[in-house]
Amino acid sequence: MAAPxxxxxxxxxxxxxxxxxxxxxxxxxxxxxxxxxxxxxVVGDDAAxxxxxxxxELVVTTDVLIDGVHFSDRTTPAFAVxxxxxxxxxxxxxxxxxxxxxxxxxxxxxxxxxxxxxxALYQGMTACLATYGGVIVGGDLCRxxxxxxxxxxxxxxxxxxxxxxxxxxxxxxVVVTGAHGASRAGLALLLGExxxxxxxxxxxxxxxxHQTPVxxxxxxxxxxxxxxxxxPYPTMAGMDSSDGLANALLQLSRxxxxxxxxxxxxxxLPPGLSAVVGxxxxxxxxxxGGEDFELVLCLPPDLAAKFVQVSGAIIGTTTGTGAVQLxxxxxSRRRITxxxxxxxxx
Amino acid sequence: MAAPxxxxxxxxxxxxxxxxxxxxxxxxxxxxxxxxxxxxxVVGDDAAxxxxxxxxELVVTTDVLIDGVHFSDRTTPAFAVxxxxxxxxxxxxxxxxxxxxxxxxxxxxxxxxxxxxxxALYQGMTACLATYGGVIVGGDLCRxxxxxxxxxxxxxxxxxxxxxxxxxxxxxxVVVTGAHGASRAGLALLLGExxxxxxxxxxxxxxxxHQTPVxxxxxxxxxxxxxxxxxPYPTMAGMDSSDGLANALLQLSRxxxxxxxxxxxxxxLPPGLSAVVGxxxxxxxxxxGGEDFELVLCLPPDLAAKFVQVSGAIIGTTTGTGAVQLxxxxxSRRRITxxxxxxxxx
Numbered sequence: 001m002a003a004p005x006x007x008x009x010x011x012x013x014x015x016x017x018x019x020x021x022x023x024x025x026x027x028x029x030x031x032x033x034x035x036x037x038x039x040x041x042v043v044g045d046d047a048a049x050x051x052x053x054x055x056x057e058l059v060v061t062t063d064v065l066i067d068g069v070h071f072s073d074r075t076t077p078a079f080a081v082x083x084x085x086x087x088x089x090x091x092x093x094x095x096x097x098x099x100x101x102x103x104x105x106x107x108x109x110x111x112x113x114x115x116x117x118x119x120a121l122y123q124g125m126t127a128c129l130a131t132y133g134g135v136i137v138g139g140d141l142c143r144x145x146x147x148x149x150x151x152x153x154x155x156x157x158x159x160x161x162x163x164x165x166x167x168x169x170x171x172x173x174v175v176v177t178g179a180h181g182a183s184r185a186g187l188a189l190l191l192g193e194x195x196x197x198x199x200x201x202x203x204x205x206x207x208x209x210h211q212t213p214v215x216x217x218x219x220x221x222x223x224x225x226x227x228x229x230x231x232p233y234p235t236m237a238g239m240d241s242s243d244g245l246a247n248a249l250l251q252l253s254r255x256x257x258x259x260x261x262x263x264x265x266x267x268x269l270p271p272g273l274s275a276v277v278g279x280x281x282x283x284x285x286x287x288x289g290g291e292d293f294e295l296v297l298c299l300p301p302d303l304a305a306k307f308v309q310v311s312g313a314i315i316g317t318t319t320g321t322g323a324v325q326l327x328x329x330x331x332s333r334r335r336i337t338x339x340x341x342x343x344x345x346x
Numbered sequence: 347m348a349a350p351x352x353x354x355x356x357x358x359x360x361x362x363x364x365x366x367x368x369x370x371x372x373x374x375x376x377x378x379x380x381x382x383x384x385x386x387x388v389v390g391d392d393a394a395x396x397x398x399x400x401x402x403e404l405v406v407t408t409d410v411l412i413d414g415v416h417f418s419d420r421t422t423p424a425f426a427v428x429x430x431x432x433x434x435x436x437x438x439x440x441x442x443x444x445x446x447x448x449x450x451x452x453x454x455x456x457x458x459x460x461x462x463x464x465x466a467l468y469q470g471m472t473a474c475l476a477t478y479g480g481v482i483v484g485g486d487l488c489r490x491x492x493x494x495x496x497x498x499x500x501x502x503x504x505x506x507x508x509x510x511x512x513x514x515x516x517x518x519x520v521v522v523t524g525a526h527g528a529s530r531a532g533l534a535l536l537l538g539e540x541x542x543x544x545x546x547x548x549x550x551x552x553x554x555x556h557q558t559p560v561x562x563x564x565x566x567x568x569x570x571x572x573x574x575x576x577x578p579y580p581t582m583a584g585m586d587s588s589d590g591l592a593n594a595l596l597q598l599s600r601x602x603x604x605x606x607x608x609x610x611x612x613x614x615l616p617p618g619l620s621a622v623v624g625x626x627x628x629x630x631x632x633x634x635g636g637e638d639f640e641l642v643l644c645l646p647p648d649l650a651a652k653f654v655q656v657s658g659a660i661i662g663t664t665t666g667t668g669a670v671q672l673x674x675x676x677x678s679r680r681r682i683t684x685x686x687x688x689x690x691x692x
Contacts, residue, residue, distance in 0.1 A: 146490060
């Protein structure tokens with residue numbers, strides 16, 4: 001039973017025991033309730049022990065998500081906060097060509113945070129891990145003024161086969177593994193920025209893209225099926241588009257010191273999006289919306305052609321110039337130099 | 347030059363350009379200023395690549411520190427926040443018998459946080475890493491309502507040689523690598539809880555113990571020098587005393603399902619502490635103060651005897667009972683059962 005309340009109530013008011021806060025539970029009971037979400041036999045020491053397979057390198061990435069900055073109760077239920085936080089980290093592993101081993105979870109919570117919120121957060125995290133691989137191997141828990149979720153993911157990649165940002169050369173095809181703009185469209189629907197039937201198939205897909213994104217390990221597996229026997233190993237580069245497609249193109253260009261000619265009409269948009277928000281906004285969200293977690297790859301043209309037979313699209317070519325230029329169509333002579341316009345924290 | 351201020355000023359008012367906030371800098375300039383603190387060639391991709399040596403296992407640990415909970419401007423300058431945060435994580439690696447490879451840093455900052463604070467934080471982190479090993483291999487940066495430092499450390503340990511909590515058996519000697527209570531004494535001095543000359547050698551040592559603690563890799567090296575040729579490999583257990591000596595003894599007892607007879611008079615106290623705060627308070631801080639980051643090891647008696655010839659002390663013995671019992675002295679028949687009394691977040 002819940003003890004008397006000492007702070008303002010928050011969170012859902014339905015379901016079993018919604019009034020129970022983590023202050024009611026206390027730290028030790030909270031830790032006991034979180035243990036079943038963690039890998040058995042790994043948690044319980046000062047640190048977690050994991051094995052990186054022989055011939056593999058370790059890959060490490062970290063993300064911090066904060067209530068009011070990266071999520072809010074208005075747009076993101078706790079399950080989706082957890083799912084998305086893990087998916088974002090796993091996407092960074094996928095972008096390196098790696099497979100997941102495990103994650104640690106650093107959690108800052110308010111005393112009045114409902115246990116239901118914490119439980120749903122962990123359900124979301126473990127649901128994502130169950131789908132794509134990896135387990136929760138450790139964590140830390142403390143009081144904070146904002147809900148804070150700091151996740152570090154570790155994975156492994158075959159030695160020498162990590163996909164880097166700085167290894168593109170002129171003459172490669174620029175490939176995206178899917179459409180961009182759906183996550184931003186989902187957010188817009190949830191915020192009421194656009195009118196739309198949230199129950200339409202397209203709208204539900206956009207909301208899903210925002211709340212439970214897909215780290216593209218399937219695309220990495222597809223790539224490996226094409227290159228595992230390749231001699232010499234193909235020249236390539238890549239990253240994920242978590243901060244927007246434009247940002248990914250500009251980062252790859254800068255890291256590899258290559259230019260790009262990107263054909264605007266070849267960039268896949270989410271079906272139906274232009275009809276709802278107009279083609280200019282749809283294209284703006286595709287370039288700058290962010291959080292689509294697709295992969296942006298620079299591949300040899302023959303490999304790219306084989307790759308997009310299964311999924312994704314070739315949107316352009318790397319060049320010897322320094323700039324990323326947008327061409328309205330293949331035939332167009334008009335070029336627009338792409339610039340940064342991504343989310344800034346400060 | 348600093349742009350006009352939009353929020354209240356915080357932080358130090360002396361030194362070069364103290365008025366410059368991270369909002370003045372902007373996110374990209376801030377990232378550029380942080381790059382020199384990070385490992386060259388490792389940062390810049392979606393994730394960091396590291397090599398775990400052949401025959402070694404991966405060790406992962408994480409800690410979240412929050413302004414107002416784990417540190418404050420009153421007791422902990424930014425350099426010490428960074429140093430202590432890294433030392434706490436490295437201590438978890440040392441407690442597993444591991445050596446550091448690298449850390450990731452997830453940072454939540456207020457827009458009006460002075461650049462000087464962030465710079466000193468990173469100076470503290472890299473100073474600790476330079477002393478004990480490891481590099482900054484990645485991070486994340488975002489806006490938050492409280493300064494938040496989430497660190498994950500990865501290390502490596504020879505396969506099968508990790509020091510666990512659940513492997514103690516009855517009849518082992520319980521060893522501490524040093525005195526307990528100094529960190530709590532340092533905090534008390536900084537908070538003005540106790541009268542004392544902060545410039546005395548003892549007081550400066552306590553403040554140092556609080557602000558720049560020592561992860562005991564030296565004790566692990568000493569242990570390895572004694573056991574590397576041992577056949578069979580000795581039965582042992584251990585952890586660090588970051589949450590207090592009492593907590594460490596109780597955790598080891600519970601995880602290994604052994605009891606302990608601990609001789610109170612054998613627990614080393616910081617020299618001079620009893621004279622300043624009285625023997626009862628000194629002993630209370632030794633048991634429950636926390637953050638001393640010593641190691642608490644259960645070792646075979648002959649190994650323990652050799653170990654403490656260099657440093658540390660034998661404070662008791664593991665037993666077949668379930669309880670951790672305090673004996674005032676070796677001859678005493680009076681026993682006090684030790685209980686949890688550590689810092690609780692909720």
